[in-house]
Amino acid sequence: MRTLQIINVRWFNATAWYGLYLGTLLQRAGHETRMIVMQNTPGALKAHEWGMQGVHMDLNTAHPFRLMRTYGQMHRLVTGFRPDVVNCHRGEGFMLWGLLKKQLAGGPYAFKLVRTRGDQRLPKNNAVNRWLHTDVADAVVATNSVMARHFTDVLHVPASKVHTIYGGVDADRFVFDPQGRERVRAEFGYGEGDFVLGLLGRFDEVKGQKETIEAVAALRRQGVSNIRLMLLGFDSATPQSVVEGWMRDNGIEDISVITGKRDDVTACLSALDAGVVASKWSETIARAALEIMACARPLISTDVGVMPDLLEADAMFRPADVDALAQAIRRVASDAEYRSLLLEQQQSRIRSLTGQQFLDQTLSLYNSILRK
Template identity: 25%
Template structure:
């Protein structure tokens, strides 16, 4: 099987792909259109062959034919595409190469945005035109499935396979907590609030920066990720007088890797005291689940992964509907109530990566048989 993805920097879809490939009982290779970053290195370390197509941009039409040639030469049984650009180009290229068993996963589709960018009629039309070239489209949550139906994708072609997590990797570890805090110079008694994800406007991390300015001096804010909003967030922290209490870690490896001196993401979650996720529109909420797996309380605005579960499945996750003031009030309450034992809620066990891999293999088996995954020819 060939997995085609837009890029392999550190991101939820990219890390999810690496986790899946560790568990799929199939021979898989990966092709990235652009940006072979830390996840590409991790895949290579896992023994997965990774090819960089070197796509120059959306107008690099030659990349389409290079991609078709790669698929044809690889004689793949199935092509699985991830993220918008890879889905559009990958489905066309697979058809040109004579591969009809094509599956696509929608990781980052929202009501008004796609992968953090505003949607428009052209994007939707191109997506729908190429979607018909595949055999199945995987939605990572019922929320995404509903949006696809609203776009006009036939219901029988949509299959919900939620993201999964390897909960054991995120289990709280006191030693990793101390090591990560020492690495970044965090005082042992500091109350560490964290945000995890790409530094893009849709994540609304500025809400956490404004909340920091309303909190006591022993509170620290850690922005774990990288992206184009980084400089703006630094300026905002300086303007609010809290730059000395905010730390930006940049991209962190999702799994331990000796080639990177920085702590990995699970270590940083052990170092935190609470996670804040203020994005108004998420397609799944993977960072929320990972934080819950580390036993952290979570304040979030959107987490479809929790929406279909009863409240008792994640008792320490609380949805916040207001702005910085609402987050600051809840953070102040949590800060005053500490310490708290860390417990892994039932919501985490509901999203096992092993279960996700089994569900995906069911889709693959049906597609390769020439039927849709519901058994219809």
């Protein structure tokens, strides 16, 4: 099978990761795959780093001349590469791929079109979107149940066309590392009695670093003296200096660390005693949650996006609520039986969310539409 993965994303965010990881899985499994990426972007660099062939296209432009040039580039790529499936991971350019599909339908260059919706915005219920997703796309992939229900209940896309695929985690790479745990805890000066809470994610308001810092500070004031905070993140929409200012203002500089970019993420995750997803919205693709769970660390989370699809209700709390977050942290830090229960539930769940299952689910979908 030959596929095109359309990943015209400016940043290496969860949407870009989902598409790029899927493309690498397909390529490794023997399915020739090309990545359509934006030139000089983190996504293009990551595709190259992962050994994938990136094709640069200006799919995000609104300039008529550039759109015409891009459409010609698309046509040449399809007639030369002859993909069986084109999978669009962003909305920009989806209309162009839909028009090209219609133009080539019934001929030797016909292809099937899939739209994967992994961003936080629900699609608008208008005539164009209903036409694109119902009449043009052969299948729609939602990365969480909220998005899937929106397609069926609001846009009235037939349920047979809507598929929920959460993604997956590299189970060979992300696994609990006891030696790495010991090394990283020693590096940051953690003692045996310290309880290390970790938040994995880029520095951005949506990720809830500020609320997590405030919750940890509140617990410290309440006498939870062994709490420690590890932020596994780096500059993004929010500069690191701002995050450091939050730590300083809340008086927890001495019990907090920022790892920055690390090559030993698995060891850092293994060094945690619990992980937290504190996102205030979004989290429609839960890469960080999957990696924490795969490293056998108990996880608590806000109840946003895909998280209710992954965790039991007992592991979740309200978003942007510092008091609720502090209560959740206190419970996971003080109740060993609760931690064991979370770990048992989440280890059972993560076994169905590996990269291999991500690949198998996607191939099953692709093969089903190719048979039609």
